Amino acid sequence: MADHAATHAVHDPNIGNTGLDHRKMGMWAFLGSDCMFFGSLIGTYLAYKGKSISGPSPHDVFDIPLTSYSAALLLASSLTMVLALAALQDNRVKVAARWLLATAAMGLHFVLNQVYEFWSFVHHYDLTLSTSLFGSSFFVLTGFHGAHVTGGVLWLLILVGLAWRGQLDRRDYTKVEIAGLYWHFVDIVWIAIFTIIYLIP
C-alpha cells in the first residue's frame, strides 16, 4: 500500500501518501468548512426569522418566480459543468470549453438576477443591510452566496481562456474537476437557501 502510494508520488507530485490527489482532498476540505460557514449564516437567518420590529417581512418582498428561475439556472449550470468534464475526459477540448462557457454564462445570469433582486429590495421596499434583523441576515447570507458564484464565474472564465489558448487538455482533468466541485457546491448551497429562506413560509 505504502509502495503503491510512493510509486504514484514519484510519477505525479499531486498524488499524496494516501494515493489520492491532494488538490482534490484540499477542495473537499474547503467545501466542508464552507458548509459550516453557510450553516452558521442559515442558522442565524432562521434564529432571527419573524423577530424584526421594523421593515418589510420576507414574504412581502420575495419574488418566487424570479428566484425559481435563478434556481433553475444554477441547476442547469451544474449539468453543463459535468458535460464539460465528460467532454474533457474524451479530450474534446473545444466542446468542453463551450460547456464551461455556458456554465459561466448561466452563473453570470444568476448573479445579475441577484443584483436586480437586491436593487428591487432597496428601492421598492427600503430594505437594506441595516433596516432590520431580516435585512441584515438575508443580505449577508445571500450576498456571501452571490460572492461565491461570482468567484466561480471568474474561475470558469479563466479555464475557458486557457482552453481557447490551447493550454488545457485531458491532462488537466483534475483541475477542471476541482473547479466543478466548487461550482456544484454553490449549487447545493442555493438548493438549501432556496427552500429554507424563500419557500418555507
Place this chain on the structure above:
Amino acid sequence: MADHGTSAATHGGGGGHTSVKTYINVAIVLAIITAVEVATLYIPGIPNWLLVSSLLIMSAGKFYLVVGFFMHLKYDHQIMRALFVGPLLIAVIIILAVMALFSAFLLLPRPH
C-alpha cells in the same frame, strides 16, 4: 499524456464513473423536483407541517443527487466523503443548535 490524465482522474478519486446519460437523467429529476417544490407552495389549504416537511425532504433529495452524481461523491474515496459529510453534519447541528438557542422553530408553531 492522455493516459496520465486518466490515471490522475482515477487516482484523484472518481470522475469517470458516470455516463452522460446518467447526468441528463439526474438533471431531469432535479428539474421535476424543483417544479414540484414551487407548485407545493401554491396548494391551497396545505397544512404548514406538511408543506415544510415535504419541502425539506425534496430539498434533501436534490442535495443528495447533486453531491452524489454531479460531484461524484457516491463513487469517491471514503476519505473525500468523510471530509465533506463530517462538516456537513456539524453544519446541520449548528443550524439546529442556533435555532434551539433562539427558540426559533421551523416545523412547530412559534410561541406567542
